[in-house]
Amino acid sequence: MSTIELISANKSFGGWHKRYRHRSTATSCDMTFAIYLPPQADQGEPVPVVYWLSGLTCTDENFMQKAGAQRVAAELGVVIVAPDTSPRGEGVPDDPDGAYDFGMGAGFYINATEEPWARNYRMYDYVVDELPKLIEANFPVSEQRSIFGHSMGGHGALICALKNPGHYQSVSALAPITNPSQVPWGQKALGRYLGSDVEQWKKWDTCELIAGATERLPLLVDQGEGDEFIQQLNPEALEAAAAAVGHPLTLRRQPGYDHSYYFIATFIEDHLRYHAKALGRA
Numbered sequence: 001m002s003t004i005e006l007i008s009a010n011k012s013f014g015g016w017h018k019r020y021r022h023r024s025t026a027t028s029c030d031m032t033f034a035i036y037l038p039p040q041a042d043q044g045e046p047v048p049v050v051y052w053l054s055g056l057t058c059t060d061e062n063f064m065q066k067a068g069a070q071r072v073a074a075e076l077g078v079v080i081v082a083p084d085t086s087p088r089g090e091g092v093p094d095d096p097d098g099a100y101d102f103g104m105g106a107g108f109y110i111n112a113t114e115e116p117w118a119r120n121y122r123m124y125d126y127v128v129d130e131l132p133k134l135i136e137a138n139f140p141v142s143e144q145r146s147i148f149g150h151s152m153g154g155h156g157a158l159i160c161a162l163k164n165p166g167h168y169q170s171v172s173a174l175a176p177i178t179n180p181s182q183v184p185w186g187q188k189a190l191g192r193y194l195g196s197d198v199e200q201w202k203k204w205d206t207c208e209l210i211a212g213a214t215e216r217l218p219l220l221v222d223q224g225e226g227d228e229f230i231q232q233l234n235p236e237a238l239e240a241a242a243a244a245v246g247h248p249l250t251l252r253r254q255p256g257y258d259h260s261y262y263f264i265a266t267f268i269e270d271h272l273r274y275h276a277k278a279l280g281r282a
């Protein structure tokens with residue numbers, strides 16, 4: 001297991017927001033993550049962890065700076081971990097045209113199989129396996145974990161939970177990409193990372209995974225009705241996929257809210273309380 005190097009530390013609501021860099025085996029490059037340690041992390045009892053997956057263009061910083069999650073995490077006694085959204089750095093291939101929806105900042109939380117992406121773009125292995133092991137080895141946390149995310153990160157949270165029964169106590173998403181194999185953002189990413197065989201895409205698509213899920217972990221989803229990216233998100237597809245197999249889904253349509261962190265900040269407390277309850281903290 002790699003060693004972690006502290007980049008920065010800021011006291012926040014009695015706890016600490018810290019950023020770390022480490023060498024990742026999964027992505028074959030240096031990765032940065034942020035962690036919020038609530039005051040309870042200093043009190044001797046292991047604290048559960050909620051993993052946050054951000055959307056396109058984000059680093060570990062967007063959520064920690066904009067969502068306003070620290071006050072509630074400090075009250076509830078949950079750790080929040082926010083990884084980067086892709087591998088980065090010298091030698092990591094990027095979108096040839098510098099587009100925001102592919103390559104760096106757009107790892108889609110899958111394991112790429114196509115060249116030149118396959119060596120570094122393994123964000124699924126990083127988030128599901130390598131990062132929790134690193135967190136559990138270096139911080140006073142329990143093995144109780146939940147996962148949530150936004151947009152591309154909402155898609156990431158949903159597929160990570162659906163593909164790993166028993167690994168997460170709860171899952172939720174804000175404005176997730178629900179059916180990536182059917183929308184432009186997803187088709188571009190899956191086509192390049194995985195190649196042209198659409199059967200391979202289905203292994204990373206929430207609406208496809210729901211049918212074969214062996215655990216019916218409830219899904220909590222908030223979706224703004226004023227979301228400018230609604231065509232990419234397709235909440236109706238999620239609703240239909242869940243209804244077809246009786247998968248428990250709470251889909252809340254929020255009038256007037258767009259895709260931004262103003263929307264996320266509005267509902268983050270609700271999501272944190274939902275996860276804290278599943279993690280035995282409320």
Ligand SMILES: N[C@@H](CCC(=O)N[C@@H](CSC=O)C(=O)NCC(=O)O)C(=O)O
Binds near residue numbers: 056058152
């Ligand atoms: N037009 C924007 C598109 C990028 C964008 O809106 N990214 C969202 C996530 S979208 C789906 O994954 C985001 O969270 N941005 C970061 C933020 O701090 O708002 C662009 O060109 O940047």
